[in-house]
Amino acid sequence: SYDLTQPLSVSVALGQTARITCGGNNIGNKNVHWYQQKPGQAPVLVIYSDTNRPSGIPERFSGSNSGNTATLTISRVQAGDEGDYHCQVWDTTTVVFGGGTKLTVL
Amino acid sequence: EVQLLESGGGLVQPGGSLRLSCAASGFTFSNYGMNWVRQAPGKGLEWVSGISGSGDNTYYADSVKGRLTISRDNANNTFYMQMNSLRAEDTAVYHCAKSSSGTYPKNFDYWGQGTLVTVSS
Numbered sequence: 001s002y003d004l005t006q007p008l009s010v011s012v013a014l015g016q017t018a019r020i021t022c023g024g025n026n027i028g029n030k031n032v033h034w035y036q037q038k039p040g041q042a043p044v045l046v047i048y049s050d051t052n053r054p055s056g057i058p059e060r061f062s063g064s065n066s067g068n069t070a071t072l073t074i075s076r077v078q079a080g081d082e083g084d085y086h087c088q089v090w091d092t093t094t095v096v097f098g099g100g101t102k103l104t105v106l
Numbered sequence: 107e108v109q110l111l112e113s114g115g116g117l118v119q120p121g122g123s124l125r126l127s128c129a130a131s132g133f134t135f136s137n138y139g140m141n142w143v144r145q146a147p148g149k150g151l152e153w154v155s156g157i158s159g160s161g162d163n164t165y166y167a168d169s170v171k172g173r174l175t176i177s178r179d180n181a182n183n184t185f186y187m188q189m190n191s192l193r194a195e196d197t198a199v200y201h202c203a204k205s206s207s208g209t210y211p212k213n214f215d216y217w218g219q220g221t222l223v224t225v226s227s
Contacts, residue, residue, distance in 0.1 A: 001168075033213035035151070042201055042217035043143075043151065054215060086151050088213060093165060095141070095153035095211050 002091040004098035011104045018074040020101045022087030025068060030089045032070040034063060037100075038083040046085075047072060079105050108132040108216045110202045115221030122192050126221060128185040128202030136160065136180040139205030141214060142187050144198035144223075154200070155187060156211035165211060170196075192225045199223075 005023040012018040022032060032050050035043035045054050047063035050070065060075045074081055082105050087098040114126040128140065141156040155176045156165040164176055175188045185202060199222050203214035 031212070035214075037151075042219050043214070044217070045213060045215050048206065048213050048215075084150075088151075088153075090210060090212055094167060095143075095156070095165075097151045097153060100150040 001094075002089070002096050004087055004089065004096055006085075006087060006098040006101045008099070009102045009104065011106055012074075012077050013106045014077060014079065016077055018077050018081070018103055020072045020074075020085050020087075020103065022070040022072070022098050023068055024070075024089065024096075027068055027070050027089065028066045030065075030091070032063065032065050033088045034061075034072045035086045035088065036081075036083055037086065043086065074103075077105055081105060108204065110204065110216060110218035112200065112202045112218045112221040115200065115223045117224045117226065118192055119227050120193060120225055122225070124189045124192065124223060126187045126189065126200055126202075126223075128218060130183045130185065130202075130204070133204070135178075135183040137208050139207055139209065139211055140176075140178060140185040141203045141205060141211050142176065143201045143203050143214065143217075144196075145201070145220070146195075146198040149198075152198075153211065156205065157185070158210070159208035163209065189223070192223075194225050197223060197225050 034047040037043040050065040111129045142154040199220035201220040202218040204216040206215045
């Protein structure tokens with residue numbers, strides 16, 4: 001089975017840039033999608049197919065994917081960006097999620 | 107506006123059964139795949155199952171194969187999951203999630219708030 005590895009937590013100062021990684025074997029050959037989830041709420045798609053932002057998602061959110069690592073980058077981090085971030089891929093006949101990363105804004 | 111409303115969760119004993127439903131609105135239901143994604147307390151997301159827009163193709167996680175069956179009623183914009191032989195480890199909030207694709211579960215562009223399933227004696 002295919003595994004995705006995310007750091008348990010990432011901390012960033014208000015206004016700085018946060019980078020959340022998602023590691024997987026040759027993940028650069030797959031389409032990676034990212035979700036933001038705030039406490040008690042349903043997940044929200046923030047990046048799809050590596051680099052694309054759905055309508056309504058701020059330009060501060062961007063994504064990249066190459067080799068064995070995909071990265072979600074959040075520029076000019078705001079307090080409202082705190083929450084859990086999950087990466088996801090489709091692998092053959094199944095959906096795989098990473099374990100999730102808790103983003104803390106200092 | 108896309109809306110997904112789950113129902114059917116509750117407390118069930120180990121070995122028991124439940125049927126979850128998801129009522130959809132705000133989009134052409136038959137054009138899109140639908141999925142169930144669960145989240146155990148304090149844990150990450152786990153995809154459980156998916157079905158294509160036409161209903162012809164279904165997909166299941168290995169952890170639930172043989173115990174869960176998904177189906178859809180395109181005439182009534184409703185999506186279902188029959189859960190049998192439930193185990194303690196099935197305890198989770200179950201979210202209904204819309205695929206951006208009509209065929210396979212590529213990614214999930216809209217989610218419901220979820221319904222809680224608790225398996226306990």
